[in-house]
Amino acid sequence: MWTKTRHKVITVLGRPIIAMLCKIRCHFKVGEKIRLTKGQPRLFLSNHSTAYDQFFMALSVNRPLYYMVSSVAFTPFVSKLLRFAVAPVERVKGKPDSVCIRNTYKIIKEGESFWIAPEGNRTLDGITGYISPSIVKLIRLLKIPVSFFVIEGGYGIQPRWANSVRKGKIKCYVKNTIDYEEYSKLSDDEFYSIICDNLYIKEQSLGNKYYSSKLAEGMEKFAYVCPHCNKITSFSTKGDVISCDICGLSARYLPDMTFQTLDGNPFAFKDTAEWYAFQREYVHNYSFLGLDVNTPLFYDDEIILLNNVPRRKLDKGTLIFYPNRMEFVGKKQSVVFDLDSTDSLCCTTIRARDVLTIHCSRESYLLKPSKKVNTFKYLHMFYHAKNLLNCVNCTAKNEFLGI
Numbered sequence: 340m341w342t343k344t345r346h347k348v349i350t351v352l353g354r355p356i357i358a359m360l361c362k363i364r365c366h367f368k369v370g371e372k373i374r375l376t377k378g379q380p381r382l383f384l385s386n387h388s389t390a391y392d393q394f395f396m397a398l399s400v401n402r403p404l405y406y407m408v409s410s411v412a413f414t415p416f417v418s419k420l421l422r423f424a425v426a427p428v429e430r431v432k433g434k435p436d437s438v439c440i441r442n443t444y445k446i447i448k449e450g451e452s453f454w455i456a457p458e459g460n461r462t463l464d465g466i467t468g469y470i471s472p473s474i475v476k477l478i479r480l481l482k483i484p485v486s487f488f489v490i491e492g493g494y495g496i497q498p499r500w501a502n503s504v505r506k507g508k509i510k511c512y513v514k515n516t517i518d519y520e521e522y523s524k525l526s527d528d529e530f531y532s533i534i535c536d537n538l539y540i541k542e543q544s545l546g547n548k549y550y551s552s553k554l555a556e557g558m559e560k561f562a563y564v565c566p567h568c569n570k571i572t573s574f575s576t577k578g579d580v581i582s583c584d585i586c587g588l589s590a591r592y593l594p595d596m597t598f599q600t601l602d603g604n605p606f607a608f609k610d611t612a613e614w615y616a617f618q619r620e621y622v623h624n625y626s627f628l629g630l631d632v633n634t635p636l637f638y639d640d641e642i643i644l645l646n647n648v649p650r651r652k653l654d655k656g657t658l659i660f661y662p663n664r665m666e667f668v669g670k671k672q673s674v675v676f677d678l679d680s681t682d683s684l685c686c687t688t689i690r691a692r693d694v695l696t697i698h699c700s701r702e703s704y705l706l707k708p709s710k711k712v713n714t715f716k717y718l719h720m721f722y723h724a725k726n727l728l729n730c731v732n733c734t735a736k737n738e739f740l741g742i
């Protein structure tokens with residue numbers, strides 16, 4: 340049995356502590372509970388905007404809820420603790436995992452409900468991100484009702500790139516529920532489109548305001564292309580202002596999640612959603628043709644290289660992106676990640692705000708910045724280079740950039 344009585348006991352005992360934590364950290368108030376019955380499992384799908392989403396979900400139902408976590412989301416000690424306390428299903432981001440699907444199936448067959456954030460990643464720009472169409476297959480396999488649990492205000496309260504939590508509204512609710520009889524009549528494309536529509540949120544359109552004295556701080560982990568000098572660059576932030584380190588272009592980030600120039604005029608982008616779209620377009624159009632393979636496109640110092648399992652520090656050094664490879668050069672060792680490698684399992688993701696994880700067939704590494712570094716530019720360029728090599732029918736519109 341995957342599900343245990345102790346999961347229920349720990350959930351009941353831990354609920355008040357988690358409720359208090361969510362109230363203090365995110366101003367989240369538990370609303371009316373969704374009543375679940377043992378033996379009548381339900382699948383909850385939600386958008387993913389904060390590090391507390393699984394708690395918002397868990398506090399909104401009356402029974403223990405099982406969920407999926409990334410294998411690199413927690414330290415080995417915390418993972419062990421979670422396995423004992425609530426037994427989440429672990430998956431390796433970016434890798435197909437039949438074991439994890441089997442375990443989810445097992446939990447459902449034992450009559451308990453399950454939560455998944457199908458984006459797999461917290462939104463970076465305030466809009467619900469890419470959802471893999473494989474979610475349709477998983478739901479069809481489970482044959483249970485699906486509820487769409489929508490989290491509004493998560494990006495406002497705690498943007499993924501931010502150093503601090505802001506004051507403002509957060510609201511969670513079940514938007515819609517679809518029974519097996521209903522979705523079994525739909526085609527895969529129709530069902531996928533219904534899933535995406537129900538989970539779609541653009542936080543900037545909700546009209547909420549969020550307050551903090553550090554509104555822009557941390558945004559250098561989000562922004563890496565400047566609209567003025569049109570280069571991949573680094574940014575600095577202080578208070579509510581973000582500035583380009585090359586040309587000095589500055590903008591103010593306001594409580595309503597929009598930008599304006601320092602003298603109060605409209606900025607190049609209305610909000611982070613527009614800035615993110617611009618960066619994606621920049622990467623989509625980036626050509627490696629004719630570039631010298633030994634001239635770095637960009638690099639960052641003071642990056643810590645760690646082994647994923649067992650988790651241990653291997654070295655500290657510089658991460659460099661060349662037109663044909665990504666390379667870590669440390670004091671003791673160098674690691675090369677070929678972009679034209681035939682190793683199809685080699686993929687990268689970002690854990691938390693800036694930890695670049697690289698899973699290859701034999702090894703998994705974590706590259707952790709020890710100062711403010713934007714690692715999303717590595718992720719996006721890595722996928723773009725791979726797509727150019729492997730994807731025959733890709734167009735700029737459908738190109739997946741790792742998030």
Ligand SMILES: [Zn+2]
Nearest residue numbers: 565568583586
């Ligand atoms: Zn600039």
